[in-house]
Amino acid sequence: MAKVAIKVRDLRTSYSSHVVHEHLDMDVYEGEIVGVIGPSGSGKSVLLRAIVGLKKPDCGTVEVYGENVTGLEGDELREVQTLWGIMFQDGALFSNLTVRENVMAPMREHTDLSKPFMRQLADQKIRMAGLETSAGDKFPSDLSGGMRKRAALARALALDPPILFLDEPTAGLDPITAGAFDKLVRDLQQSLSLTVFLVTHDLDTLAATCDRIVALGDKRVVAAGTMDELRAMDQPWLQEYFGGPRGRAAAAGVK
Amino acid sequence: MPTAPRYHLNVTDHRAKLVIEGDWTVHTLSAVQPELSHLEAADVQALEVDLTGVGRFDTAAAFLIDRFACVQGIDAIEVEGGSDGMRQLLTQAASLRPKPQEETPHEEPHGLVDLLERTGRTTSSLVNEVVDTLAFFGETLMSMFMALVRPTRMRWTALVAVMEDSGLDAVPIVAFLSFFVGMVIAFIGASTLSEFGATIFTVELVGIAVLREFGVVLTAVILAGRTNSAFTAQIGAMRMRQEVDAMTTLGLDPMDVLVVPRAFAMLIMTPVLTLVAMLFGIGGGAFVSWVALDINPTVFLNRIQEFVPIENFWVGMSKAPVFGMIVALVGCRQGLLVGGSVQSLGRSTTKSVVQALFSVIVIDALFAVFYMELGW
Ligand SMILES: Nc1ncnc2c1ncn2[C@@H]1O[C@H](COP(=O)(O)OP(=O)(O)O)[C@@H](O)[C@H]1O
Ligand SMILES: [Mg+2]
Numbered sequence: 250m251a252k253v254a255i256k257v258r259d260l261r262t263s264y265s266s267h268v269v270h271e272h273l274d275m276d277v278y279e280g281e282i283v284g285v286i287g288p289s290g291s292g293k294s295v296l297l298r299a300i301v302g303l304k305k306p307d308c309g310t311v312e313v314y315g316e317n318v319t320g321l322e323g324d325e326l327r328e329v330q331t332l333w334g335i336m337f338q339d340g341a342l343f344s345n346l347t348v349r350e351n352v353m354a355p356m357r358e359h360t361d362l363s364k365p366f367m368r369q370l371a372d373q374k375i376r377m378a379g380l381e382t383s384a385g386d387k388f389p390s391d392l393s394g395g396m397r398k399r400a401a402l403a404r405a406l407a408l409d410p411p412i413l414f415l416d417e418p419t420a421g422l423d424p425i426t427a428g429a430f431d432k433l434v435r436d437l438q439q440s441l442s443l444t445v446f447l448v449t450h451d452l453d454t455l456a457a458t459c460d461r462i463v464a465l466g467d468k469r470v471v472a473a474g475t476m477d478e479l480r481a482m483d484q485p486w487l488q489e490y491f492g493g494p495r496g497r498a499a500a501a502g503v504k
Numbered sequence: 505m506p507t508a509p510r511y512h513l514n515v516t517d518h519r520a521k522l523v524i525e526g527d528w529t530v531h532t533l534s535a536v537q538p539e540l541s542h543l544e545a546a547d548v549q550a551l552e553v554d555l556t557g558v559g560r561f562d563t564a565a566a567f568l569i570d571r572f573a574c575v576q577g578i579d580a581i582e583v584e585g586g587s588d589g590m591r592q593l594l595t596q597a598a599s600l601r602p603k604p605q606e607e608t609p610h611e612e613p614h615g616l617v618d619l620l621e622r623t624g625r626t627t628s629s630l631v632n633e634v635v636d637t638l639a640f641f642g643e644t645l646m647s648m649f650m651a652l653v654r655p656t657r658m659r660w661t662a663l664v665a666v667m668e669d670s671g672l673d674a675v676p677i678v679a680f681l682s683f684f685v686g687m688v689i690a691f692i693g694a695s696t697l698s699e700f701g702a703t704i705f706t707v708e709l710v711g712i713a714v715l716r717e718f719g720v721v722l723t724a725v726i727l728a729g730r731t732n733s734a735f736t737a738q739i740g741a742m743r744m745r746q747e748v749d750a751m752t753t754l755g756l757d758p759m760d761v762l763v764v765p766r767a768f769a770m771l772i773m774t775p776v777l778t779l780v781a782m783l784f785g786i787g788g789g790a791f792v793s794w795v796a797l798d799i800n801p802t803v804f805l806n807r808i809q810e811f812v813p814i815e816n817f818w819v820g821m822s823k824a825p826v827f828g829m830i831v832a833l834v835g836c837r838q839g840l841l842v843g844g845s846v847q848s849l850g851r852s853t854t855k856s857v858v859q860a861l862f863s864v865i866v867i868d869a870l871f872a873v874f875y876m877e878l879g880w
Contacts, residue, residue, distance in 0.1 A: 331531075344845040361534045366541060366568075370530075373567045376600040390844030408530050409562035440592040441562060 251278040253315075254412060254444040255300060260309035262292070262299050269295045271468040273309070282438055282445040284455045287465030288486065293448045294338055296465065297414050300446070301335055302326060313412070331359055333412040334405030338420075338448075340397040342389040348375060348400045349385035355407045371407070377437075378403035379429060395422045398430070406437070412444045413437075419451045431457045452495050464490075507559060509536050513543065520548040520576070525557035528565035540572055551578045553594070555586025563593055570597035637859075640837045644767055647759040651768075662765035670731035670766075671773030675780055678726055682714075682781040685722060686788025689713050694796050703797050707804055710789030711812035719782035720820045721868055723774060724827035728860035732835040735766055736856040739839025740849045748840070758840065767832045774828030775821060782820065815880045823871055827864050834860040 255277040262270045269292040277283050285293050298304040300311050302321060311319050318329050334355075342351050352371040356362060362370070375385050378399040389397055398418060405413060415434070419427035435458050438445055449455060455462060455476060462479050464472040466486055472479050480491045506527040514521040526532070551573050555561070573581050581598065583591050651658045693706035739762055742748050748758050786808065793799040838856035842849050 345847045356530065360530055362530070363534070363538055366533075366537050369571065370564055370567055372602060373563070373597070373600060376602070377563065377596070382602050388845060388847075390848075406563070409564060436592075436596070440589045440596065442589060 251280060253277070254279040254313065255446065256310075256312040256315075257296075257300065258310050258312075260296075260299060260311070261307040262295055262304055263307055268468060270299070270306075273465075273469045275463060275470050275473075277444060277446055278461075279444055280438075280442045281460040282434070282447055282458050284459035284462045285446065285448045285465060286450065286455065286462060286490070289450075291465045292468070293465055294416055297335075297416055297446065297448060301333060301414060302329075331408060332410055333414055334408065334410040335414040336398070336401045336405040336416060336418055338416040340389065340401040342397060342400055342404065344389050347386055347388055348380070348392070348403070351389070351400060352385075352403045352407050355404065359408055371403075374403040374406055375400070377406065377433075379426075379433060395426050398422065402430075402433075409441060410443075411441075412446065414446045416448045417450065418447070419449065419454050424453070427451060427454065428457075430454075434458055452491075506532050508532060509565075511536060511540065515548060518547060518549045519552065520550070521552045521554065522569070522572070523554040523557070524569070527559040527561075528568075529560050529562045530564035533564055533568060537568060540568060541575075543572065548576055548578065550582065551576065552582040552584060554584045555590055556584065558586060558590065561586070561590045561593065563597065566590070566593035566597040570594060570601065573598075574601055637833070637837060641833055643759065644763055644833060644836075647757070647764050648767055651760065651764050657760060658768075659761060659765045662761070663769055666766050666769035667773055670727070670734065670769060671777060674726065674730060674773075674777060677730070678723055678777050678781050679784040681726065682719060682722055682784040683788035683791075685718055686710060686714055686785035686790075687792045688788075689718070689785075690789040690792035691796070694792065704799065704807070706789070706793055706797060707799065707807045708811055710786060710793070711808045712816050714785035714789065715782055715812065715816040715820050717820070717868070719785050720778045720823045720827060721864065722785075723777045723781045723824070724831065724864045724868075725861065727770070727774065727777070727828070727831045728857060728864060731770070732831045732860045733853050733857050735832065735835030736839040736842075736853045737849065739836060740842035740852050743840060743842040744844060744846070744849060762840075763832075763836045766836055767829060770828035770832040771825050774831070775824040778821060778824040782817070819871075819875050819880055823868065826867065826871075830863045830867065831860050834863065 253276050255275075257273060257275040260270050260273040260275075261268070273296070275296075285296070287293050295304055299306050300313075302318060306319060309319070310317055313329060313332060316329070321329060342348070343354065346354065349368065349371045352374050353367050356367050356370065360367075372382050372385055376382060380396060380399050380403070384392065384396060384400070389400065392400060398421075402415075402418065405415070413434075418434070419430050422430060431454050434445060434447070437443060438458075445458075447454070447459060459476070461474065462472075462476055463470055464479065464484075464487060472482055472484060472487060474482075476491075479487055482488075506529065509524065509526040509528045509532050511525070512523040514523070553569060570581070573579075579598075581594060583594060690706055690710050693709040694703055697703050697705050697709075739748070742751075742762075748762075751758055751761060790799075790801045790804045793804050794801055835856050838852040838859070842852045
């Protein structure tokens with residue numbers, strides 16, 4: 250069995266009186282792409298935020314590569330943050346910086362490369378994410394939704410982090426662009442042996458990229474396993490999810 | 505702890521062999537990047553890269569090595585050793601090489617020409633700005649008129665909410681500041697007029713200054729800083745999240761929903777606030793006169809009634825609705841001009857406050873000339 254990259258134990262998070270997670274346990278193994286699914290509002294984004302330290306859990310622990318990262322602050326937090334790149338649900342690009350400057354931002358913070366090389370490397374990352382080099386000079390508000398997602402991916406990849414968090418990366422993209430995105434993630438994952446935590450609702454993405462799927466519901470993980478295992482489970486929401494016309498089409502597409 | 509990256513370049517017979525060792529990642533590359541970027545291997549036709557001794561290797565490293573090859577004019581790199589992943593990264597880097605024409609992004613600025621161009625642009629945008637503001641003023645007047653003709657179209661809830669938010673809630677600060685300005689005027693009057701033994705004229709000074717100018721201008725300035733920027737920020741945030749577009753597609757006119765209630769609210773509340781400012785300004789003056797000049801408040805008020813013509817009050821009051829409209833118009837217009845970015849919101853808010861203050865002062869000056877000609 251592969252080593253555990255992210256280990257979540259007995260996690261509880263809440264917003265005032267609204268409990269989002271309770272007794273949530275989850276493992277992500279090194280070098281796998283794990284897809285996180287669940288109904289809208291089931292706390293997928295909040296789980297991601299809790300793992301990367303943006304949402305303080307009420308109790309429970311999160312370990313990354315065996316090191317407890319819950320409640321870290323200051324330099325320690327900065328240190329572990331080089332372990333992961335995050336692509337937020339709506340991009341979260343810095344709107345006052347150009348796309349290139351956005352990609353350069355983490356490099357500036359965490360490396361001492363020379364400016365010109367940083368620029369060139371940022372351009373390479375922008376191309377890697379499937380954008381034209383000329384997009385680097387644009388501001389996020391001048392980009393379409395799909396282009397913004399790619400720019401956000403380029404920023405998440407800026408430091409080649411071993412772990413990548415993607416929050417609904419293909420939502421709102423056309424099927425061809427989404428397909429290219431899936432392939433990109435898969436290729437990068439293989440060549441860099443990344444661990445990818447992928448929140449998605451896109452059944453095609455799930456089928457094409459994910460090694461394992463974790464389903465959230467009822468404030469905790471209700472099921473985890475490969476797509477086929479989940480499909481075979483006797484759980485109403487999963488049945489409906491995979492058994493609907495879209496689910497069947499995605500399965501057929503992969504076979 | 506990562507080991508430092510090292511490399512070794514051998515050129516024999518137009519063939520270069522680059523042996524690299526250590527950890528080559530974005531965090532360690534700075535040690536070798538400057539050298540490797542400027543390295544000139546004369547006249548090589550093929551490049552072989554030996555990855556046998558490499559620890560970690562990421563896209564940044566692949567990019568650096570591919571770039572080295574690219575600068576030497578070599579298309580395909582022969583790779584020796586290394587894992588499949590590393591080879592894949594090099595292949596990927598090669599496939600993503602920038603096209604030659606994309607490589608020259610920086611244009612030299614031309615000092616004087618640029619300056620002239622900027623001046624021209626600023627001038628023409630200034631003219632446009634004035635014309636557009638007037639156009640917006642007309643449009644708003646039209647919508648306000650329509651709302652008066654058909655009161656059912658009026659958003660009464662919004663109107664009352666804005667009246668409370670930007671009118672009632674501003675009373676304490678307007679009252680407080682006016683009181684202090686009244687005090688300052690009385691102090692200045694007291695110290696200057698005492699040289700002539702005419703301290704009693706402090707009463708007229710305070711009365712005329714507060715009623716005619718300070719009450720209304722102070723109110724307008726406070727509203728420009730407080731309410732005007734709030735209008736811009738509220739409407740601008742809605743623009744940023746495309747709420748205004750959604751409103752339009754739902755058949756709601758942003759003029760009716762957003763601008764008209766704010767314009768009416770300011771039209772009603774500015775005179776009220778001005779009255780408050782006048783009362784407290786005179787109160788401040790009376791307080792100082794009492795404490796510093798021993799003029800009894802009753803005497804003070806009687807003298808104001810007798811010797812300060814009531815015209816001063818009406819002159820001040822007549823300006824209040826105008827200033828209120830300016831604040832509402834400039835605030836709403838700048839808000840509606842916000843684009844998609846946070847930056848443009850900030851820019852609009854700044855612009856909005858500056859424009860409102862500017863207009864208030866300039867129009868106040870015009871009023872002064874106007875009333876002087878009338879002889880009031
Ligand atoms: N900042 C917040 N304040 C209050 N409640 C929140 C906040 N963020 C998320 N929630 C709540 O947490 C729950 C999970 O949200 P989220 O993780 O965004 O769902 P999703 O699974 O669709 O990504 C939702 O019920 C939402 O209302
Ligand atoms: Mg979400």
